[in-house]
Amino acid sequence: MKCLIVDDNPLARLALKKMLGGVADLILIGECENAMAAYNLLQKEPADVLFLDVEMPGMSGLDLLKSLDYQPQVVLITSKKDYAADGFDLEVVDYIVKPVEMPRLLKAVQRARDRWIQAGGSGQEGTGSTIFIRVNNQLLSVRYEDILQVQALGDYVVFVTADKKYPVHLTMKVVEERLPADRFLRVHRSHIVAVDKITNLEQNSLLIDDQVVPVSEGYKKALMERLNIF
The missing domain is CATH 2.40.50.1020 (LytTr DNA-binding domain)
Structure with a gap:
């Protein structure tokens, strides 16, 4: 699954990137410090899963979800519980309150994976026809x-x-x-x-x-x- 990290906190992005790096079937296509940068990137390369902060300068994470013309699997990661209801109204997969712990993150990844598979391995047409296999520290497309x-x-x-x-x-x-x-x-x-x-x-x-x-x-x-x- 192709994933994207969106968070205005560089330390939060780094920590999440390290934790997600050990998950075999996740392919990180990028990391963005704000929602607008994420929107622009997703127009060129849609992600299957978003690990998304809510409160960011300018456009919020929730506004980003409303602007997309396809439905990725979304894990909201934020420092507040206030947006849980709004997130689930937008059919997010999971909602994690910082600080993020590895067992909780892996549970969220599995939920995203399950829903992605149920959707046919695709959030948009043209994906889901391949898998990425990790062989000798390389990711090979099959x-x-x-x-x-x-x-x-x-x-x-x-x-x-x-x-x-x-x-x-x-x-x-x-x-x-x-x-x-x-x-x-x-x-x-x-x-x-x-x-x-x-x-x-x-x-x-x-x-x-x-x-x-x-x-x-x-x-x-x-x-x-x-x-x-x-």
Whole structure:
């Protein structure tokens, strides 16, 4: 998810940037010291999630939300509780009162992630077709349509495409929650597959791009319901 930090306090921006830097699927597209700068940046590169202060010189954070022509996921971060009702009237994801603590921030990030996924991985047309995978301290863009399957391998999961494999330090539970359910399905405790890439199905296995993937009894019913079988 692409995120933007908007706060007129430079120390608050720095602290938030450090905390968010450890979240694997967040891509920081920038940080702004006022709402107008954020508005201008968002016209060029819409963000999926805003971490937004309310009281800023000139335009307030709430005014910024009212001015946007699309609905990002918004976490309001402010020193006062007074704006909670106004924030939730604007359908913000969460409201955090400073100082920000890491567990509370991670809870807000998860709420934003859940709502972003429910919305189809997109706050506007043209996004949500790719994910960013952190490999060797680099963020690599991978299109959903290129992913054949995801396989558990010890403490890692491996995103498998037709020509590459991307090992990532994640759990299958996290991957299953974050991948769009209309594209991917878990068929085994160690395998998640792209449903539209299945080319053959046998009793306890399926075939994807000449790769044999086991199918567990516990996941078979859901698989059969997803496939158009005549």
